[in-house]
Amino acid sequence: MADENVKKAQRYLNSMYGHRSEWVKLEEDGITGTGTCQGIIRAFQIENGVTPVTGNVGDVTLDKMRSLPKISKMNANDKSNANVCILQCALFAKGFNAGGITGIYYTTGVNAVTQFQAYANLEQTGIIDWKVWMGLVSLNWFTMSSGGDTNIRTIQRQLNADWSDIIGVGPCDGVVSRFTAYALIAALQAAEGIYTDFIGSLDGTNFGNQTTDKFPDVLKENQNGDFIKFNKLVQYGLYTNGYNPRRFDGIFDSTTKERVSEFQEFYALTGIGLVTQGEVNCATMKSLLTSKGDTSRKAKACDCSTVLNKQQALDLKAAGYQVVGRYLTGTVGSSTRKFITFEEIENIKNAGLRVFPIYQDGGYRLEYFQDLRQGTVDAHTAIASAKRIGIPSGTTIYFAVDFDCYSYQMSSFIVPYFRKLNLVFNSSTNSKKYKVGIYGPRYVCSYISDLGLAKYSFVADMSSGFSCNLGYPIPKNWAFDQFFELNDNNGGKFQSSPSFDLDKDGYSGRDTGISTFDDVPYLTPDQLAEKNSNIMLDAQRDQYVYNVFEPLGYLDVVNNGSLTYNEEFLLNTILLNGLTIKITAEVSDTLTTDFDSTPITIDLNNEGELSTSCEAEIEGMIAGIEIGDFENIDIINSTINDLKDVAVSVTSGQIGVKVNLNGTYPKLTFVITSDDIFPDSVSVDQEITVEISFEIIPTPTPDVDYELVLETLAISALSVAAVIGLIALLSNPGTASLAPEYLIALGVFA
Incomplete structure (x- = not known):
């Protein structure tokens, strides 16, 4: 809802700083958003150099905020202060009544x-000091947000105090913001005495060696007194991780102990010699305040892009690993293969390890998911690759979202991707009943899993x-938790013959991995690479x-x-009064030129929409054909819109x-064809033609002379329109029959 005081602030800021090249004009809509808050920050920066x-x-x-003199209550006749004007704008923006934008800091x-x-x-x-500046001239909010949590607000207020x-x-x-998450670590560092003065920006704060070294030996029940300041942070960390200690006063009681456990x-x-249950040592504190936790802890699971030889598999087992994540397809860089092989499977089995399969041939950037075809392609590729090497029925395959994304990107691209995956996994294509899993950051995994689109989560907690x-x-359905990589930049690779990069993964036991594989025909690594390449081509087609x-x-x-190539297959049969409508399709991997008129070349603009000229051509393809009136159904526009949607969907x-x-019956066929389904590839040219046909088969009744109907359809200029009209009716669930009077309305009968 628009606020007149916010609108005044927006107008003031635009008028005062609009002449500056650094200024970004504010919408004068009376709504406080990120743009308005950033405008206030810009005004402060401009005004203060x-x-x-x-x-x-x-x-x-x-630093500039901290250097400014404090401002106490002014006199009504004092000279206007530009900084006070900015602060008054900030007060209005944050929901506080500043009285006006006068530059006089007075009673209101x-x-x-x-x-x-x-x-x-x-x-x-009531004095304007650096804390007032930092709070108000910022992107922070100090009233409860929609969907906010009262206990989180209590934690935030106590951190400030x-x-x-x-x-x-x-x-x-x-709301647990980036600041709040980092503030918990920074407060711990302050409690340890690492910092005794203002830190500055908290972005990038980390739980490093110094924080580790200065942490108390242990925090536990009834150990309070000087430890209350640490116990409070334990309670804050428990709550943000989903474990409510029911108090935030730093008293380590039996409930706090129970939640810690x-x-x-x-x-x-537990179970890896790391902690005493119910007591908070440094390793527990790291897991409470950071996603990766104590990176030196032992791990029962791991993953790697190395094709494991016999010795490497044995060394993993000897190091305490029980299950290893391996890729179904792909390479590291342009040539080094990372996919699991038959030889490797034997090495893993003989070493007594188990496997969890990962599919990742991209997913490192948003652009990968912006191609709305990607989910279906990946699903078919992963299923075929898993079957080929004998992954048994019911196994979970983890699909990667390997980057940090925003909420709008989740809903616009990541969710559709996983819906496409599930559409294929829930079809007869997935005869092995494989399950969809997700690899990604915590929130991404939880969001997708809560929608029922992933069975288990493989959590990217290293970042x-x-x-x-x-x-x-961490997601409730977490199976594996990737928390540290052993490599040359991080203390050294995993020691073996040869040594190799390895990710350490926490193991929940929800997904135990697989130790037995189906008996399938052997393929060499070269044959697997070729098959993987071919299945990707087939999946794209x-x-x-x-x-x-x-x-x-x-x-x-x-x-x-139902999809088969180079033969007609049935899509649907609809029975109406006196008519059977048979809807069939045929797909071939060749280009066709069989059209009744000049075909239309699909052309999209930079926004992925039909170009104006292409849209006009599709509209003109059947324009001008009069089909008579049919009450409440816009037959022509309905059909044209379907053609437009198809054009946008295939893109080329x-x-x-x-x-x-x-033979005897009229048949309308839509033809979609392409001489290259990989327009961005210079090395692959793949033709395709899809024909979708609607055939009208009459069932004679005494009331209708169908020979006359068919003759009319065959010779009349209205035949295309009549058939189109019938087809459009098929997609209308409210149309239960097609009586002779409807045929008259369509123009079949005069």
């Missing part, structure tokens, strides 16, 4: 600052600075076909085993239509 002007608060801006403004200090749990002085001198002023909105058990910190890891608990059928509503039919090729008599 902070460069560069970024609209974000970093160390230079914080003092009351507003005092109210802000109360919300932030700071000393209520206890540690703001050192860590600064954080939000109090009930539950946390350790769920995070698989503890990912926003999708910061402040999020099939995907083009699926992109035709999906907008027409037949994707489920095709995915359930040609689209056209033809009408003929199949």
Whole structure:
């Protein structure tokens, strides 16, 4: 809802700083959002000579805030202060009544600052100091956000009260932000005495060697007193990880002990000689405050891109590993193969290891998921590759989201990708009943799993600075937890013959991996590489076909085993009064030129939409054909829209239509064809043609002379329109029959 005071602030800022090249004009809509908050920060930076002007608060801006003189209540006739004007704008933006934008810090403004200090749990002085600047001239919020948590807000307010001198002023909105997640580590460092003065920006704060060395030996029940400041952070960490200690006062009681024990058990910190259950040592604290936890801890699982020889597999087993994640396809770089081989399977089995399969031929950047065909391609490729090497029925295959993404990217691209995976995995294509798993940061794994799109999670916890890891608990369905990589830059590779890079993975036991493989024909590594390449080509070709059928509503039919090449197959049969409508399709891997008129070349613009000219051509393909009135059904537009959606879905090729008599009966066929389904590849040219036909077969009744109907359809210029009209009716669930009077409405009968 628009706020007039916020609108005044936006107008003021635009008028005061709009002439500056660094300024980004604000929408004067009265709505406080990120743009308005960044505008206030820019105004502060411009007014106070902070460069560069970024609209974000970093160390230079914080230093400037700390250097400014404090501002107490002014007199009504004092000279206007530009910084006070900016602060008044900030108060309005954050929901506090500043009174006006006058530059005079007077009674109303003092009351507003005092109210802000109360919300932030700071000393209520009414004086503008660096803490007031840091809180208000920021992206932080101090009232409960929609969906916020009252206990998180309590934690945030206590952090401000206890540690703001050192860590600064954080939000109090009930949401675990990046600041709040880092503030927990920074507060621990302050409690340990590592920092005794203001730290500055917390971004990138880490639980390093010094923090480890200065941590108390152990925190446990009834050990309070001087340890309360540490116990509070234990309780904060428990809550943010989903374990409510029911108090945040630093008293380590039996409930806190119980929650610690539950946390350790769920995070698989027990049983590896790492912790005493219910007591918080440094390793437990690391797991409470960072996603990767204690990276020196033992691990029962691991994953690697190395094709394991006999000795490497034996050395993994000797080092205590029980299960190893291995890839189904792909290479490291352009040539080094990373996919599991038959020889490697024997090495793994003989060493007494188990395997969990991973599919990743991309997924490192958002662009991979922006191709909406990718999920179907990957599903078919992974299933075929798993079958080829004998992965047994019911095994979970982990698909990778190997980057930090934002919420809108999740809903727009990651969710559709996993929906496509599941569509294929739930079809007859997946005769082995493999399950979809996910590899990714915590929030991504939880989000996808909560939608029912992944059975288990393989968590990318090494990247503890990912926003999708910061402040999020490990997913409830976690099976493997990747927390450290052994490599030359990280203390050395895993020692074997030869040594190799290895990721250490926590192991929950939810997915035990596989130790037996189906008996399948042996293939050499070269043959596997060729088969993997071919299946990707086949999957891409099939995907083009699926992109035709999906907008027409037949994707489920095709995915359930109906798709065959170079022979006609049935999509649907619809029985109406006196008519049978038989809907068939035929797919071939050749290009066709069989059209009744010039086909239309599909052309998309940079936004992935039909170009204006292409859209006009599709509309013109059957324009001008009068089919008579049919009440409440826009037959022509319905059909054209389907053709448009198909064109956008396939992205390249040609689209056209033809009408003929199949023996006796009229038949309308949509034709979609392409001479290259890989337009971005210079090395692969793959042709394809998809024909979807609608055949009208009458069942004679005494009321209708169907020979006359067929003769009319065969010779009349209205035949295409009539058939199109019938087809359009088929997609209308409300059409239960097609009586002779409907045929008249379509123009079949005069």
